[in-house]
Amino acid sequence: MTATGWRPWSFDPDEQVTCIACGDELPRDDAREYDKHGDRWSRQGKQFEYLCKPCYRECCHQNRDGLEAALVAADAGRTDRRTFLRRFCERAADDAESRA
Ligand SMILES: [Zn+2]
Numbered sequence: 001m002t003a004t005g006w007r008p009w010s011f012d013p014d015e016q017v018t019c020i021a022c023g024d025e026l027p028r029d030d031a032r033e034y035d036k037h038g039d040r041w042s043r044q045g046k047q048f049e050y051l052c053k054p055c056y057r058e059c060c061h062q063n064r065d066g067l068e069a070a071l072v073a074a075d076a077g078r079t080d081r082r083t084f085l086r087r088f089c090e091r092a093a094d095d096a097e098s099r100a
Pocket of ligand 1: 023052055
């Protein structure tokens with residue numbers, strides 16, 4: 001008999017992930033997966049990014065119209081993450097203002 005039990009996948013409950021929006025570290029368990037391709041079901045060859053719950057609420061319940069265009073305009077995948085996030089947030093802020 002084993003005391004630890006058998007687990008079918010390797011899951012580390014202590015794994016920490018970093019929120020891509022605010023940079024906070026949080027347990028993976030508490031994080032929301034974010035897939036910039038908008039398709040969480042085809043997981044092959046992908047690396048998911050994570051958002052903490054407050055950022056998830058702020059970022060992901062907005063209209064997705066224009067999101068892909070905004071990602072492209074911000075050079076998603078072609079620039080380093082810091083530059084991309086800065087550009088993307090600037091655009092998002094502009095959008096929010098022009099809608100207000
Ligand atoms: Zn966050």
